[in-house]
Amino acid sequence: MRKNIVAGNWKMNTTYQDGLALVSEITNMVQDEVTGPNEVQVVICPPFPFLAAIGKQLPASSRFHLGAQNCSQKESGAYTGEVSAKMLESVGCEYVILGHSERRQYFREDDELLSQKLKAVLAAGLKPIFCVGESLETREADDTFTFIGKQLQDGLFHLSNEEFEQVVIAYEPIWAIGTGKTATSAQAQEVHAFIREQIARAYDAEAASNTSILYGGSANAQNARELFSQPDVDGGLIGGASLKSRDFTEIIKSF
Numbered sequence: 001m002r003k004n005i006v007a008g009n010w011k012m013n014t015t016y017q018d019g020l021a022l023v024s025e026i027t028n029m030v031q032d033e034v035t036g037p038n039e040v041q042v043v044i045c046p047p048f049p050f051l052a053a054i055g056k057q058l059p060a061s062s063r064f065h066l067g068a069q070n071c072s073q074k075e076s077g078a079y080t081g082e083v084s085a086k087m088l089e090s091v092g093c094e095y096v097i098l099g100h101s102e103r104r105q106y107f108r109e110d111d112e113l114l115s116q117k118l119k120a121v122l123a124a125g126l127k128p129i130f131c132v133g134e135s136l137e138t139r140e141a142d143d144t145f146t147f148i149g150k151q152l153q154d155g156l157f158h159l160s161n162e163e164f165e166q167v168v169i170a171y172e173p174i175w176a177i178g179t180g181k182t183a184t185s186a187q188a189q190e191v192h193a194f195i196r197e198q199i200a201r202a203y204d205a206e207a208a209s210n211t212s213i214l215y216g217g218s219a220n221a222q223n224a225r226e227l228f229s230q231p232d233v234d235g236g237l238i239g240g241a242s243l244k245s246r247d248f249t250e251i252i253k254s255f
């Protein structure tokens with residue numbers, strides 16, 4: 001079912017101590033300040049080593065959820081340095097970010113690998129937050145829709161209807177990530193509507209209307225309200241601003 005979600009992707013930031021302090025500030029502020037029936041789901045995605053401890057610190061409410069930033073495509077075994085979906089599930093993770101542009105770019109994750117990772121995540125009963133998004137070059141060449149259509153087709157739409165029900169999509173234009181250059185709400189809405197249309201084609205109208213599509217890329221306490229007011233923007237995948245408890249809480253309050 002379509003939900004409003006604000007997910008914090010901490011990336012490779014914070015120490016264990018800073019991470020615990022941050023999450024305690026966030027949960028306190030959110031519990032004090034976010035009330036009312038308009039439930040927003042909050043997903044905290046810290047680095048692997050802190051997952052178990054941070055998971056324990058999240059209040060036992062239906063609002064807070066734990067997410068990982070990546071996961072191995074392999075189930076278990078001799079894969080030094082890898083972390084499996086089952087391990088993530090066993091420490092309380094419910095979500096896993098997959099296909100982030102930083103993973104695609106710096107770790108050469110392609111559609112084939114991402115397809116395997118998706119299968120592994122779903123097999124462990126976790127929900128993927130699958131990222132798509134174009135570079136500045138692609139946008140300037142007017143190829144945004146073709147590019148994103150292909151990312152969806154080749155990376156995601158091989159899933160069955162039942163598998164796809166578990167998926168959250170994040171639209172993260174690469175030119176907006178960490179640059180302070182946010183997509184305008186109209187630019188975000190246009191791509192989100194396109195993504196929803198592609199889901200309707202690949203699956204059906206019900207799947208399209210049930211899928212949460214998050215925006216990511218320099219979203220902050222100032223622009224979140226405008227972005228979230230768009231009909232096809234169901235929340236945000238927040239990088240930099242998720243590392244500041246006050247900013248992250250304000251973003252959560254922006255619905």
Ligand SMILES: O=C(CO)COP(=O)(O)O
Binds near residue numbers: 009178179180217219
């Ligand atoms: O990549 C992002 C979230 O996954 C967005 O990062 P920023 O919010 O720092 O631009």
